[in-house]
Amino acid sequence: MIRSPLRRYPPAGAVDVVVIGAGHAGLAMSRCLAERSIDHVVLERGETANSWRHERWDSLRLLTPNWQSRLPGYAYRGADPDGYMSASDVVDFIDGYSRFIGAPVRTHTTVTSVVAEGCGYRVATDRGEWRCRAVVLASGAHGLPAVPAAAEALPKSVTALTPKTYRNPSQLDDGGVLVVGASASGLQLADEVQRSGRRVILAVGEHIRLPRVYRGLDIQWWLDAVGILDERYDEVDDIVRARRVPSPQLAGTPERATLDLNALTERGVELVGRLVGVTDGKAQFSGSLRNHCAMADLKLARLLERIDQWAADHGDGPAFAPPERFAETRVEGSPRLNIDLARERISTVIFATGFRPDFSWLHVPVFDHKGRLRHDGGVVAAPGLYVLGLNFMRRRKSSFIHGAEDDVRELSAHLDAGLRVAGGGHVPRRAVG
Amino acid sequence: MNITAIKADNGVNVEALLSARQALTEAPEGARFKWRATCEWVSGTHSRSVVHGFFGLGAEQSHKTAFRYDADHPELFAADDNGATPVEYVLVALASCLTAGIATVAQNRNIQLRSVKATLEAGMDLQGILGIDSEVRNGFDGIKVIFEIDADATDQEIAALVAQSQRRSAVFDILTNPTNVAVEVR
Numbered sequence: 001m002i003r004s005p006l007r008r009y010p011p012a013g014a015v016d017v018v019v020i021g022a023g024h025a026g027l028a029m030s031r032c033l034a035e036r037s038i039d040h041v042v043l044e045r046g047e048t049a050n051s052w053r054h055e056r057w058d059s060l061r062l063l064t065p066n067w068q069s070r071l072p073g074y075a076y077r078g079a080d081p082d083g084y085m086s087a088s089d090v091v092d093f094i095d096g097y098s099r100f101i102g103a104p105v106r107t108h109t110t111v112t113s114v115v116a117e118g119c120g121y122r123v124a125t126d127r128g129e130w131r132c133r134a135v136v137l138a139s140g141a142h143g144l145p146a147v148p149a150a151a152e153a154l155p156k157s158v159t160a161l162t163p164k165t166y167r168n169p170s171q172l173d174d175g176g177v178l179v180v181g182a183s184a185s186g187l188q189l190a191d192e193v194q195r196s197g198r199r200v201i202l203a204v205g206e207h208i209r210l211p212r213v214y215r216g217l218d219i220q221w222w223l224d225a226v227g228i229l230d231e232r233y234d235e236v237d238d239i240v241r242a243r244r245v246p247s248p249q250l251a252g253t254p255e256r257a258t259l260d261l262n263a264l265t266e267r268g269v270e271l272v273g274r275l276v277g278v279t280d281g282k283a284q285f286s287g288s289l290r291n292h293c294a295m296a297d298l299k300l301a302r303l304l305e306r307i308d309q310w311a312a313d314h315g316d317g318p319a320f321a322p323p324e325r326f327a328e329t330r331v332e333g334s335p336r337l338n339i340d341l342a343r344e345r346i347s348t349v350i351f352a353t354g355f356r357p358d359f360s361w362l363h364v365p366v367f368d369h370k371g372r373l374r375h376d377g378g379v380v381a382a383p384g385l386y387v388l389g390l391n392f393m394r395r396r397k398s399s400f401i402h403g404a405e406d407d408v409r410e411l412s413a414h415l416d417a418g419l420r421v422a423g424g425g426h427v428p429r430r431a432v433g
Numbered sequence: 434m435n436i437t438a439i440k441a442d443n444g445v446n447v448e449a450l451l452s453a454r455q456a457l458t459e460a461p462e463g464a465r466f467k468w469r470a471t472c473e474w475v476s477g478t479h480s481r482s483v484v485h486g487f488f489g490l491g492a493e494q495s496h497k498t499a500f501r502y503d504a505d506h507p508e509l510f511a512a513d514d515n516g517a518t519p520v521e522y523v524l525v526a527l528a529s530c531l532t533a534g535i536a537t538v539a540q541n542r543n544i545q546l547r548s549v550k551a552t553l554e555a556g557m558d559l560q561g562i563l564g565i566d567s568e569v570r571n572g573f574d575g576i577k578v579i580f581e582i583d584a585d586a587t588d589q590e591i592a593a594l595v596a597q598s599q600r601r602s603a604v605f606d607i608l609t610n611p612t613n614v615a616v617e618v619r
Contacts, residue, residue: 277611288609291605294596295596298593
């Protein structure tokens with residue numbers, strides 16, 4: 001009979017490192033810690049890849065192709081390298097990784113507080129306390145939806161959803177839907193709801209426009225080859241701004257079709273500017289839509305030039321189709337600035353306005369005046385505290401599954417060195433144990 | 434032959450702006466400014482506004498001199514036309530804000546400007562302010578700005594300058610997003 005993991009690992013106690021969260025990043029860190037023989041445990045509030053099981057809409061697929069999905073010592077080996085994983089595929093992938101590395105995961109263990117104690121930390125959970133010398137925050141960048149303040153002024157007749165609570169169009173009544181936000185989620189949800197026969201208005205602020213396929217290859221292949229995904233946080237001009245960049249307008253469909261604002265306009269979605277307020281039941285939109293579209297078109301043009309230059313420098317081989325340029329984003333007539341939600345029977349607003357991590361249980365003074373975690377490329381501003389998976393944390397790819405590997409290799413080395421300097425070394429203890 | 438990096442000079446002290454940005458990041462209370470104007474009625478639709486003092490960097494500040502602006506309406510409104518109309522001042526504000534932004538962004542990107550000319554036009558249906566049709570708003574139904582820019586840069590770089598100047602413009606923001614306005618009588 002297989003012994004339960006609960007028997008192999010005590011419910012609580014002392015350990016060198018506590019990793020909080022058994023998603024791809026926490027497990028990748030677990031693998032690197034194991035390689036360094038660092039005693040650790042991975043605490044998970046639910047099951048492995050929990051948010052992929054419970055907090056994703058039904059049709060969601062990764063923005064990265066399958067061939068790109070890899071974790072330390074592990075890669076996609078399926079039959080469809082150019083496809084895109086569904087949420088349940090991601091669960092299988094991460095679950096498979098957890099089994100492959102034999103990660104010491106304690107599932108159904110919710111962390112309720114982390115406080116500094118002595119030269120380490122005390123991690124309280126709903127299943128006992130852990131004492132440790134280092135903590136890795138791997139609970140993800142998407143803990144809480146970042147909903148604009150305007151949401152509070154919505155009339156009661158309107159249902160507000162986020163990508164965490166939206167599942168599929170059948171949960172909506174047949175009224176119109178305002179989708180706020182034009183990143184990957186906003187565009188995908190606007191598209192899906194429009195196709196379900198409902199009227200959709202999309203509020204568009206700053207966004208990143210990308211074709212799904214460029215010169216015959218997935219855009220992610222180019223971003224990887226040109227080195228854009230590997231750009232480091234300490235090399236870009238303005239990291240604060242770079243970290244705020246929303247996810248690119250991409251969708252992972254079997255047709256590998258480009259999903260951009262022009263495609264949505266053709267399907268009948270109405271574009272308006274950024275949502276700036278709701279007053280007396282009227283949603284108000286910024287008059288800046290044209291400039292936001294122009295900026296995204298200009299950024300796309302610069303990216304494609306950079307890609308073409310790279311291709312030229314690499315012999316413009318027959319593998320690459322000829323360069324392409326895409327029609328500029330059409331903003332038709334005068335986009336509306338006010339919409340009376342009740343009069344136009346808008347009964348749902350979906351806020352696809354991004355997320356922020358939830359560190360409400362972290363009682364260590366490591367937050368700036370705006371409540372953001374202070375860290376230098378994942379090395380948090382307190383000894384022995386690390387974070388993973390935040391947007392552009394160490395590299396542009398940090399928040400992607402394939403972005404975890406480089407980050408955890410570097411951060412586990414930093415963590416290891418810190419433990420050695422601090423003394424009481426884990427290595428001898430492990431060796432005798 | 435000596436090869437020296439060509440440094441653009443648009444007369445903008447970008448280093449000072451960048452160090453101010455750094456300083457105000459560390460001391461955000463200094464970034465809270467108050468802009469002020471006073472206005473006195475002269476006669477008819479003619480008024481004169483004065484701009485002199487403002488508050489910023491935690492203290493009272495002032496312009497080198499008090500600037501005066503006459504506003505009125507043209508003769509076809511049966512007025513004396515002693516100055517631009519208030520709505521034309523809005524166009525002046527937008528044009529000068531975007532132009533200042535273009536010069537600053539160009540300097541920061543090391544782009545030498547030779548000429549920058551903006552032409553603005555705003556549509557307005559007077560049925561709004563005259564109360565003829567309540568469906569028509571008082572203000573502009575739209576603003577069109579056309580820039581003609583001569584600079585040591587590609588068309589795309591110039592387009593990016595203009596886009597970035599809108600992104601960072603206070604007046605563009607004021608015009609494109611709602612602002613609470615409180616008018617009281619003392």
